[in-house]
Amino acid sequence: MFGDCVLIVAISICTALLGEGLTWVLVYRTEKYKKLKAEVEKQSKKLEKQKETGADVANKKKYERQEEKLKTNNRDLSFVKMKSMFAIGFAFTALLSMFNSIFDGRVVAKLPFTPISLLQNISHRNLGGEDYTDCSFIFLYILCTMSVRQNIQKLLGLAPSRSANKQGSGFFGAPAQMGK
Amino acid sequence: MAPRKEAQKATECGDSNMEIFSKALTAGSVWVEKDDFLDVIYWLRQILGVVLGLIWGIVAMKGFLGLALFFLINVAIVYLYYSTFQNVDEEEYGGSSEILKEGLMTSFSSFMVAWIILYSALHSEL
Numbered sequence: 001m002f003g004d005c006v007l008i009v010a011i012s013i014c015t016a017l018l019g020e021g022l023t024w025v026l027v028y029r030t031e032k033y034k035k036l037k038a039e040v041e042k043q044s045k046k047l048e049k050q051k052e053t054g055a056d057v058a059n060k061k062k063y064e065r066q067e068e069k070l071k072t073n074n075r076d077l078s079f080v081k082m083k084s085m086f087a088i089g090f091a092f093t094a095l096l097s098m099f100n101s102i103f104d105g106r107v108v109a110k111l112p113f114t115p116i117s118l119l120q121n122i123s124h125r126n127l128g129g130e131d132y133t134d135c136s137f138i139f140l141y142i143l144c145t146m147s148v149r150q151n152i153q154k155l156l157g158l159a160p161s162r163s164a165n166k167q168g169s170g171f172f173g174a175p176a177q178m179g180k
Numbered sequence: 181m182a183p184r185k186e187a188q189k190a191t192e193c194g195d196s197n198m199e200i201f202s203k204a205l206t207a208g209s210v211w212v213e214k215d216d217f218l219d220v221i222y223w224l225r226q227i228l229g230v231v232l233g234l235i236w237g238i239v240a241m242k243g244f245l246g247l248a249l250f251f252l253i254n255v256a257i258v259y260l261y262y263s264t265f266q267n268v269d270e271e272e273y274g275g276s277s278e279i280l281k282e283g284l285m286t287s288f289s290s291f292m293v294a295w296i297i298l299y300s301a302l303h304s305e306l
Contacts, residue, residue, distance in 0.1 A: 001300055001301065001304070002300070002301040005296075005300065005301070009293065009297070109297060109299075109300040110296075110299065110300040110303075110304035111299075111300075112236070112240070112241060112242050112246060112295060112296065112299040112303075113242060113243045113244055113246060113247065114243075135296065135300070140293070143289045143292050144293050146285070146289035147226075147229075147286050147287075147289035147290040147293060150283075150286045151226060151290075154219075154222065161215065162215055
């Protein structure tokens with residue numbers, strides 16, 4: 001059981017590294033991405049500074065124009081990323097179904113709590129019995145990936161900067177929250 | 181021109197990792213680069229998450245009490261760290277929720293992984 005857990009952690013580290021590696025090959029190293037990213041970061045920082053100092057009425061038009069530009073750039077950035085996201089999505093679905101069949105019906109860990117019924121679908125997936133503290137492969141894998149992936153991105157400096165995150169919402173995100 | 185650009189880049193990026201580390205351990209440091217401070221909070225949270233997870237696993241903490249205690253301790257420590265130890269102005273970072281939120285989910289998942297693995301290794305008969 002302990003061996004299974006360690007294996008799952010190792011698998012999630014490997015897949016996270018693989019994912020980042022693939023994204024690096026497909027996206028991060030391309031000139032277009034680098035240029036766009038630098039641009040977005042610069043603009044986000046600038047906008048944030050302007051917001052702090054309080055853009056007065058005369059500057060408002062200029063401010064809005066910059067905001068618009070940032071949004072366009074952010075959208076372009078998401079499009080560039082999307083290509084690799086699809087490739088990775090396909091690769092990982094295949095990988096996951098493979099691991100799923102390896103760990104099929106196996107209790108990999110014992111949960112120290114009973115998950116709420118909504119989560120039991122995942123935590124008790126493909127497991128027999130009524131003991132809901134049994135943990136399936138997929139639950140532990142998801143948890144591992146959630147922590148490992150972000151930490152690896154952060155360590156390698158690939159995570160998007162905070163100001164860019166805050167200002168631009170990207171393609172899928174919610175609209176940017178400007179001012180409260 | 182190239183060296184000048186490099187130098188400019190260095191100042192823009194703020195301090196080196198070692199400097200950030202020593203600043204993080206010194207009370208009341210001045211944080212020029214906001215992101216550096218948030219990074220410190222982020223990594224503090226990660227370490228805290230894993231350490232709490234290991235402790236919970238060893239003492240066989242069970243049920244939702246374990247989850248609630250984790251959030252309570254995690255948020256309390258971060259709050260104490262920034263408000264009393266570092267004494268930063270939370271408004272500069274967009275309110276206290278912005279700091280308290282930083283890296284919380286990642287920390288939570290690291291905590292869960294550590295807790296579950298250790299708990300099942302030490303306290304279950306499977």
